[in-house]
Amino acid sequence: MCGIFGYLGYQDAAPLVLAGLERLAYRGYDSAGVAVIDRAGHLEVRKSAGKLANLTTLLEREPLSGSGLGHTRWATHGAPTDANAHPHLDGTGEVVVVHNGIVENYIELKARLTAEGHEFSSATDTEVIPHLIQELLAQGHTLAEAVRLAAAELRGAHAIACMHAGSPDTLVALRIGNAGGVSVGFGSGEMFVASDLPALLPLTTSVAPLAPGEMAVVTPEGCEMLTLDGRRIDTARQTVTMNPVAAAKGGHRHFMLKEIMEQPESAMSCLRGRLAFTPPSAVLGELPFTSEELRSLSRVVFLGMGTTQYATRVGARMTELLARLPASAEDASEYRYREPVVDEATLAVGVSQSGETADTLEAMHLAADGGARTLAITNVAGSQADRGADATLLMHAGPEIGVASTKTFVNSMLVMYLLATHLGHARGALTDDAAAGHVDAAARLPALLGEALELNRGVYERLAAAYVKARRFLFLGRGLLDPIAREGALKLKEISYIHAEGMAAAEMKHGPIALIDRETPVVALVLRDALYEKMLGNISEVKARGGVVIAIATAGDDSIAAQVDDVLWVPPCPPMLAPMLAAVPVQLFAYHTAVHLGNDVDQPRNLAKSVTVE
Numbered sequence: 001m002c003g004i005f006g007y008l009g010y011q012d013a014a015p016l017v018l019a020g021l022e023r024l025a026y027r028g029y030d031s032a033g034v035a036v037i038d039r040a041g042h043l044e045v046r047k048s049a050g051k052l053a054n055l056t057t058l059l060e061r062e063p064l065s066g067s068g069l070g071h072t073r074w075a076t077h078g079a080p081t082d083a084n085a086h087p088h089l090d091g092t093g094e095v096v097v098v099h100n101g102i103v104e105n106y107i108e109l110k111a112r113l114t115a116e117g118h119e120f121s122s123a124t125d126t127e128v129i130p131h132l133i134q135e136l137l138a139q140g141h142t143l144a145e146a147v148r149l150a151a152a153e154l155r156g157a158h159a160i161a162c163m164h165a166g167s168p169d170t171l172v173a174l175r176i177g178n179a180g181g182v183s184v185g186f187g188s189g190e191m192f193v194a195s196d197l198p199a200l201l202p203l204t205t206s207v208a209p210l211a212p213g214e215m216a217v218v219t220p221e222g223c224e225m226l227t228l229d230g231r232r233i234d235t236a237r238q239t240v241t242m243n244p245v246a247a248a249k250g251g252h253r254h255f256m257l258k259e260i261m262e263q264p265e266s267a268m269s270c271l272r273g274r275l276a277f278t279p280p281s282a283v284l285g286e287l288p289f290t291s292e293e294l295r296s297l298s299r300v301v302f303l304g305m306g307t308t309q310y311a312t313r314v315g316a317r318m319t320e321l322l323a324r325l326p327a328s329a330e331d332a333s334e335y336r337y338r339e340p341v342v343d344e345a346t347l348a349v350g351v352s353q354s355g356e357t358a359d360t361l362e363a364m365h366l367a368a369d370g371g372a373r374t375l376a377i378t379n380v381a382g383s384q385a386d387r388g389a390d391a392t393l394l395m396h397a398g399p400e401i402g403v404a405s406t407k408t409f410v411n412s413m414l415v416m417y418l419l420a421t422h423l424g425h426a427r428g429a430l431t432d433d434a435a436a437g438h439v440d441a442a443a444r445l446p447a448l449l450g451e452a453l454e455l456n457r458g459v460y461e462r463l464a465a466a467y468v469k470a471r472r473f474l475f476l477g478r479g480l481l482d483p484i485a486r487e488g489a490l491k492l493k494e495i496s497y498i499h500a501e502g503m504a505a506a507e508m509k510h511g512p513i514a515l516i517d518r519e520t521p522v523v524a525l526v527l528r529d530a531l532y533e534k535m536l537g538n539i540s541e542v543k544a545r546g547g548v549v550i551a552i553a554t555a556g557d558d559s560i561a562a563q564v565d566d567v568l569w570v571p572p573c574p575p576m577l578a579p580m581l582a583a584v585p586v587q588l589f590a591y592h593t594a595v596h597l598g599n600d601v602d603q604p605r606n607l608a609k610s611v612t613v614e
C-alpha cells in the first residue's frame with residue numbers, strides 16, 4: 001500500500017517527510033520520492049527506486065529547502081524505477097502530485113492528453129493527474145478548483161496530494177471512494193498530511209481524517225474542508241489519544257475490523273504491477289513458466305486448508321472457467337494420503353496466508369515428488385511455502401494480525417483470478433478482448449470493495465442482536481458463491497462459537513433441510529448471477545418450512561426484500577468479483593455477532609494464526 005506524507009510550515013519539509021515515510025514503510029513499497037518548493041517558488045523532486053535509505057542518501061547529497069510532500073510506492077502500472085516513482089509532475093514542472101489508487105480510465109485520459117500535446121515520462125497511471133491539473137490551471141482555475149475538477153475525471157478510488165510551485169504555502173489533499181486514506185494533522189504554525197495516523201501521531205494528536213468525497217486545502221495556518229462538489233464543510237478535527245497498539249489498529253476496536261476495512265487498499269497492493277492495459281493482460285512476472293510450458297499443462301490442483309481451502313475452491317472454478325483447464329481444490333490433509341495421480345503436466349498450487357500450514361506444505365511436497373510444477377500463493381515472503389515452491393505469487397495483503405483470515409482470504413482469491421486470466425490468455429482460451437475484460441474487472445475491485453464496506457451501515461449490529469440467540473446457522477450458495485457460504489459459516493463459528501454449516505444450496509434438500517426451524521437462520525447468497533433463480537427456489541424451500549432467511553443480495557435488487565426476513569447488500573459487479581465482494585458481508589456479520597457476544601475477536605479461543613501441526 002502506498003504512503004503519502006506532506007508538510008507545510010517553518011521547518012524544512014524534507015527531513016520531516018522522510019521520517020513520515022519511514023513510519024509508513026510497514027505498508028510495503030519499492031520506490032520513494034520527495035518534492036519540495038522553496039520560498040522563491042522553485043520546485044525540486046528527488047526520487048529513487050528501492051529503499052528509503054537510497055532517497056535519504058540522495059537528499060543528504062543534494063539537500064532541499066521548503067515545504068513539500070513525499071510518497072512511498074508499490075509498483076502499480078510500470079516497474080519500480082526512478083521514473084515511475086512518485087511524485088509526478090505536469091508538463092510545466094510546476095504541478096506535483098502523489099497518489100494512492102488506480103486510475104481505471106487512465107488509458108483514455110492519457111490518449112486525450114497526448115493528442116493535446118502532453119508528453120509523459122513514466123509508465124504510470126498517476127502521471128495523468130498533474131497533466132489534468134495543468135490544463136485546468138491554464139484555464140484560470142485556482143489550484144484547489146483545478147484539483148477538484150481533475151478528480152472528477154478519475155474513475156476508481158483514490159487518495160491524492162498536490163502542490164503547485166506558484167503557491168508554495170498550499171497543499172490540496174482529497175479522497176475518492178474507500179480505497180486509500182488521507183488525514184490532516186494540526187501543528188502550531190505548521191500542518192501535516194499523511195495516509196494514516198501512525199505517521200502523524202509523533203507530530204500531533206490533533207487530526208482530521210478525510211471521509212470519501214472530501215478535500216482539504218491546507219496552509220501552514222490550518223485547513224479548509226470541502227466536498228468534491230465544491231461545498232464548504234466543517235473540519236471534523238479530533239484529538240487522538242491513541243497508544244501505539246491502538247494506532248496500529250488504525251483507530252479500530254479490533255485488528256480484525258481494521259483488516260476487513262483495509263481490504264480495498266490490500267486488494268490494490270495485490271494488483272500493483274500485475275495489470276497491463278496496453279495490451280491488456282495479467283502480468284505475473286514471478287512465474288518462471290513459458291507460454292509453451294503453460295500450454296503443456298493438463299490440470300491444476302489447488303491445495304489448502306480451512307478458509308484458504310474455500311478460497312482455492314473459487315480459484316479452481318475460475319481456472320476452469322477462464323483457462324479451460326481441469327482444476328480441483330483439494331483439502332491438503334486428505335490429498336496427502338490419497339495417493340493422487342500427479343505428473344509433469346500438473347501444476348500444484350499451494351495456497352497459505354501463513355505459508356506454514358503443515359498439511360498444505362506436505363501436500364505440495366507430495367505433488368512435487370510426483371513431478372508436478374509447484375506454485376505457492378502466500379502472504380509471507382520467506383515462509384516455508386515460498387521457499388519450497390518453484391515460484392511464488394505473494395498476496396501483498398500486508399500484516400494480518402487478527403487470527404481469523406479476512407483480507408488474505410480476499411487477496412488469495414484475487415491472485416487466483418489473475419492466475420486464471422494469465423493461464424487462459426497464455427493458452428489461447430481467452431481472447432485479447434476477454435482478457436481485457438478481466439483486467440478491467442480486477443482493476444475495479446478496490447473501489448467496489450470500498451462500496452461494499454460502505455453498504456449496510458448499522459445493519460450488522462442490528463442483525464447480530466436479532467440472531468445472536470440462534471441455535472445454529474446454515475449458509476447456502478451456488479457456483480462461485482458456494483465457497484463463500486462455507487467461509488461465512490466458518491467465520492461465524494470461529495469467532496462467535498455459534499455452530500454454522502455452509503454448503504451448496506442444492507445440497508440442503510438432501511438432509512440439512514431437516515434442521516430448518518425458527519431457531520436456525522439461513523444465510524442465502526443470492527446475487528444477481530446465472531444461478532439467481534435457482535437460489536430463489538432454495539429460499540422458497542426454506543420459507544415454506546417456516547425458516548428464517550437472511551439474504552446477501554445485489555444492491556438494487558428490490559424484489560428480494562419481500563421474499564426474505566433481512567438483507568445485506570453487495571454492489572453490482574462483474575461475475576468474477578462476486579465471491580470477493582460477498583466475503584465482506586459474511587466477514588462483518590461474523591465480526592459484529594462475536595462483538596455482541598463479547599468474544600475475543602482477534603484471538604478466538606483454541607485458534608492459531610497458522611496450524612503448523614498435522
Ligand code: AGP
Nearest residue numbers: 306307308352353354357404405
Ligand atoms: C482462519 O480464519 C482460518 N479459518 C483457518 O482455517 C486458516 O484458513 C487455515 O488454518 C489455513 O491457514 P493458511 O492460509 O495460513 O494456510
